[in-house]
Amino acid sequence: MVYLAAQKLHHATTLHMLRGNHECRHLTEHFTFRAECLTKYSENFYRVCMETFDCLPIGALLNGQFFCVHGGISPEIQTLADVQKIDRFKEPPAHGPLCDVLWSDPNSDFGNEKNNDFFLHNATRGCSYYYTYPAVCDFLNRNNLLSVIRAHEVQDMGYKMYKENKATGFPALITVFSAPNYLDVYQNKAAILKYEQGKMNIRQFKNQEHPYWLPNFMDVLVWSFPFVVEKVTDLLLSLLSVCSDGELQEEVHHRASVVGEGVSYNRVINEYEIVKKKLEAERPARTKSQLSPERRQLINAKIQAFARMARFYDILRVEQENVSKLKAVSPNGVLPLGALAGGKDTLLQGSTSQHIRRLFSSHSPLFFFSLQP
């Protein structure tokens, strides 16, 4: 916007811009222009842009021959004087000549119409009209013009020449579309029309790659902030995981991956000690030999499980670097099951093995933890 305004200031009498249907409050609010203005500038800037649009001329006469307009002709416009009579300094209304010149389209079978209708309701746009070949020829002949040059519809080749006006032998209508790969979807070429010394030249061009943008006009600080916050709070939470006295008495099958809490080396050892004491306290009278084989097995299993956990943390601490490397290459950021248990060797291999998997098949709840950052 600012660039165009600067160009206009620089070439006030030789550069002219025509208003299109998007240059209004209605569409800039519906699409993203208003949002962009508010994000990057201010409500005031947006207001000024809208007022500028209100001032844009709606039509131009090129070399006395070509009627240039964004959309097309209107049933309420017979002569060029009718165009000049329109009060353009406002938001385009939903109907009427100001709406039509910005919104109308040629009929789909322009030049091959079966009857002699001039204007049909435009269902595509939901407003204004389709104009027909007879309608355009009628307008051109009445006003002694060669052709209507307009835009408003994407063209695959960037331009389209329609059926010739019998009276002149020149296309009655030309569409020029100068935005390549429109909406990043249409993959169209764009074109500009160059009219010099009575000759009309058409130049086509393709699109350029966008510079990389973050969604919602975010800047990088705002974008990266949640990441930074997450890492900081994660670490501080793990620093702070202190259990209350009640929690210390909890049963052995305590999942390490409690949301929001880290598990530390010391806590594991703590719990191990507590559980061991508790188990011994539970059966004060019995000696080891009086424990049933199942009970004994269970206790052994628990003790082994804790020993394994403790070993994990040891390995993790010692093999920090290999762990990070391994995590970086793993598909979901999680260490493969068993990698830690095997110690340095499995970490280096980066793979699990049957043997290690078997180690983990029992006492599974304890090992349902992932070392996700």
Place this chain on the structure above:
Amino acid sequence: MGNRATIMLDKKELEQIGKESGFTPNQIVRLYSRFTSLDKDNSGTLSRADFLRIPELAINPLGDRIVHSFFKNTPDDRVNFRKFVEILSVFRPIQKTKEAVLNTRENKLRFAFQMYDLNDDEKVSVAEILTVLQMMVGVNIPDDQLQSIAERTLLENDEDGDGFITLQEFFTAMEESDVDNRLSLRFLS
């Protein structure tokens, strides 16, 4: 190991630290318990090694920075309990009813700023922003694209045009963001 806490801190110290930081006595006791479990050599202070022993730190890309922010400006490169509590108190949630002591929005943002400011010169350069971005997105976005958005961000936010983002400029950039809730931890009491 866990219950030494109540023995080592006396009531007066508790009160003092509570006033400075805004923590309740229970919260301070729990923090002390954690502090002592980190303090392997029972010296009453924490060294960098004590922090680095925490497993989660190894896998946290900002781990070093976070430890660094604890040790910034500390005597002999060791953190005592007061300092420990001071830093953590920044992360107390901002309560509407109570006046913020250390857990002001500015302090929270200042902590975040330190995460970006890798060379501690109180300013963030394009290179520093880029480093954080690379940590964040890994290989998902090519470097030249990251470079261009980092440069654009600098242009947009660098009000005095010195090519760096200062703390003040960072505050302005973060005006809209929901710092208060995000950089807050719920401390168990």
